[in-house]
Amino acid sequence: MFILGIWDGHDSGVTLLKDDEVLFSINEERLSRRKLDISFPEKSIEYSLNYLGLKKEDISVIAVSTTEFAKTLWRMFPFLKENYYLIRRKKKGYSSFNAFKKKLKYKITELQLDPLSKWISRLIIKNKLKQLGFKNFKLVIYDHHLCHAISSAFISGFDKALVITIDGIGDALSGTISKLENGKLERIKAISGKNSFGIFFEHVTNLMNMRELEDEGKVMALANYALPIEDDKNPLLDFFTIDGLDVKAKYSSLKTYNELKKILWVYPSEQFAYMAQRTLEIKITELVRNAVKETGFKKICLTGGTCSNIKVNMLIKNLPEVEDVYVFSHMGDGGLSMGSAMFANYELNGISEYDFKDVYLGPKFSNDYIKAVLEKDKSGNISYEYIEDIEKKVAKLFFEENIVLWFQGEMEYGPRSLGNRSILAPPHSEEIKNALNLIQKKRVWYQPFCPSMLLDDAKEILEDLKGTPNAYMTMGYMVKKEKQKLVKGVINIDGSCRPQIITDYNSKFARLLLEYKKLSGVGILLNTSFNLHGEPLICSPEDALNTFSRTPAKYLVLENYLVTKK
Numbered sequence: 001m002f003i004l005g006i007w008d009g010h011d012s013g014v015t016l017l018k019d020d021e022v023l024f025s026i027n028e029e030r031l032s033r034r035k036l037d038i039s040f041p042e043k044s045i046e047y048s049l050n051y052l053g054l055k056k057e058d059i060s061v062i063a064v065s066t067t068e069f070a071k072t073l074w075r076m077f078p079f080l081k082e083n084y085y086l087i088r089r090k091k092k093g094y095s096s097f098n099a100f101k102k103k104l105k106y107k108i109t110e111l112q113l114d115p116l117s118k119w120i121s122r123l124i125i126k127n128k129l130k131q132l133g134f135k136n137f138k139l140v141i142y143d144h145h146l147c148h149a150i151s152s153a154f155i156s157g158f159d160k161a162l163v164i165t166i167d168g169i170g171d172a173l174s175g176t177i178s179k180l181e182n183g184k185l186e187r188i189k190a191i192s193g194k195n196s197f198g199i200f201f202e203h204v205t206n207l208m209n210m211r212e213l214e215d216e217g218k219v220m221a222l223a224n225y226a227l228p229i230e231d232d233k234n235p236l237l238d239f240f241t242i243d244g245l246d247v248k249a250k251y252s253s254l255k256t257y258n259e260l261k262k263i264l265w266v267y268p269s270e271q272f273a274y275m276a277q278r279t280l281e282i283k284i285t286e287l288v289r290n291a292v293k294e295t296g297f298k299k300i301c302l303t304g305g306t307c308s309n310i311k312v313n314m315l316i317k318n319l320p321e322v323e324d325v326y327v328f329s330h331m332g333d334g335g336l337s338m339g340s341a342m343f344a345n346y347e348l349n350g351i352s353e354y355d356f357k358d359v360y361l362g363p364k365f366s367n368d369y370i371k372a373v374l375e376k377d378k379s380g381n382i383s384y385e386y387i388e389d390i391e392k393k394v395a396k397l398f399f400e401e402n403i404v405l406w407f408q409g410e411m412e413y414g415p416r417s418l419g420n421r422s423i424l425a426p427p428h429s430e431e432i433k434n435a436l437n438l439i440q441k442k443r444v445w446y447q448p449f450c451p452s453m454l455l456d457d458a459k460e461i462l463e464d465l466k467g468t469p470n471a472y473m474t475m476g477y478m479v480k481k482e483k484q485k486l487v488k489g490v491i492n493i494d495g496s497c498r499p500q501i502i503t504d505y506n507s508k509f510a511r512l513l514l515e516y517k518k519l520s521g522v523g524i525l526l527n528t529s530f531n532l533h534g535e536p537l538i539c540s541p542e543d544a545l546n547t548f549s550r551t552p553a554k555y556l557v558l559e560n561y562l563v564t565k566k
């Protein structure tokens with residue numbers, strides 16, 4: 001039975017699975033080239049079926065999520081969704097999103113679920129799928145937070161855990177706490193959309209003139225540069241009260257925005273960011289502590305957009321009462337297609353465990369395909385050669401302080417580049433870091449880069465390697481003081497980093513790190529996503545060449561081909 005999971009909202013996408021295997025997952029942005037695309041994922045559907053050699057009639061179950069009133073309205077009138085997308089990405093003036101519309105937006109997203117919206121959503125989706133050529137399929141629709149929770153729970157490998165979802169809002173909720181035991185999930189708490197940590201941080205991001213649902217990581221990064229303010233002098237800590245498993249926001253969503261606006265002008269930007277970040281850290285860890293105390297469950301699965309906050313995740317991991325933390329690598333709404341497909345598989349086939357080794361779930365391209373693409377290039381600006389031992393050659397380039405654009409294997413699912421579509425560089429140089437940030441990727445100066453490191457190196461340089469080593473860059477770790485000079489290009493100013501820790505040494509990427517270690521003594525590289533700022537991660541060799549041509553980088557690796565700019 002092939003099951004197709006579809007998510008048709010913010011960062012839309014699809015997942016295809018069969019039995020206990022995820023066959024393919026992709027987000028629409030990778031194909032449409034519109035970052036965090038919100039369109040119905042038609043391109044992803046066509047692409048994934050073609051890639052796997054499947055026909056529409058092979059799909060017997062299609063699983064979708066989220067039927068709240070606001071989402072249903074967007075399904076009925078897609079131009080509303082498009083309009084918000086353009087405003088949110090600051091492609092369209094914020095003035096057209098005036099106070100009244102803002103108020104309306106928050107009011108309608110907070111409305112309780114109603115059967116009519118669900119019925120209309122089902123009708124629209126079913127018609128859409130029939131238009132696309134699907135026949136004789138069973139359509140199942142699930143709750144937003146259930147889908148977030150399932151994706152994290154079913155691939156965590158934990159038998160018994162607390163599954164915590166935290167996001168802006170979805171199906172009228174901003175969070176849930178569930179118990180996972182022997183493949184069964186039992187929700188013990190639902191946090192209403194009116195008490196949303198995600199919307200609070202979304203407001204902070206927006207007020208700092210950044211893109212909500214996209215730049216929250218920059219707020220977290222900027223917070224590191226603030227002169228710390230004592231907790232009892234932080235006015236934002238009052239915005240939430242935690243009582244057991246209850247979360248209570250002091251103000252409504254819109255009032256929160258207005259109150260934050262008043263505070264923003266009193267403090268420097270970085271201190272405002274610090275106070276907001278500190279609020280998440282204190283309140284969410286308090287909630288987790290209460291949940292552990294109440295249930296006795298000591299392993300935690302985290303997911304939902306707010307769980308992209310690696311500093312909060314690190315504090316949760318380091319709580320003495322917590323044994324281990326698993327953070328789903330595609331924790332935002334972009335990961336919902338996997339959750340809905342997995343829940344359908346659980347309901348229909350009883351499957352709750354997956355052999356989930358990695359997130360390389362997108363397309364792969366052969367050397368022959370790449371050669372044909374390179375032969376078509378008529379720019380005259382590049383030369384290329386096939387190199388059998390490409391890892392050794394590229395390791396030498398890093399040792400000579402070069403930046404290399406690295407493309408190999410299946411594309412990553414989720415927001416992080418994990419060595420298949422990556423821009424890589426030596427980890428020790430602040431100069432390279434700045435060149436990458438400001439010239440190559442055109443990012444803000446305070447945004448840190450992440451390291452990819454072999455497990456042996458992680459043991460050497462990280463202070464707090466507690467629990468399962470994090471393979472997905474979803475967790476913060478502190479770097480030992482005496483080791484910080486080795487990784488100056490990939491740590492935050494506070495000495496923390498967000499590593500990809502590699503435990504399987506057989507991959508091509510691991511071999512590259514091993515070759516670099518032979519030369520430099522460290523199996524660590526700076527690893528950032530292969531894209532330019534504000535664009536989606538590249539997908540195909542054609543995308544790679546296009547991006548390469550728009551950066552000053554000299555070297556590009558496409559599988560075994562080393563491409564050099566003349």
Ligand SMILES: [Fe+2]
Nearest residue numbers: 167170305333
């Ligand atoms: Fe969500």
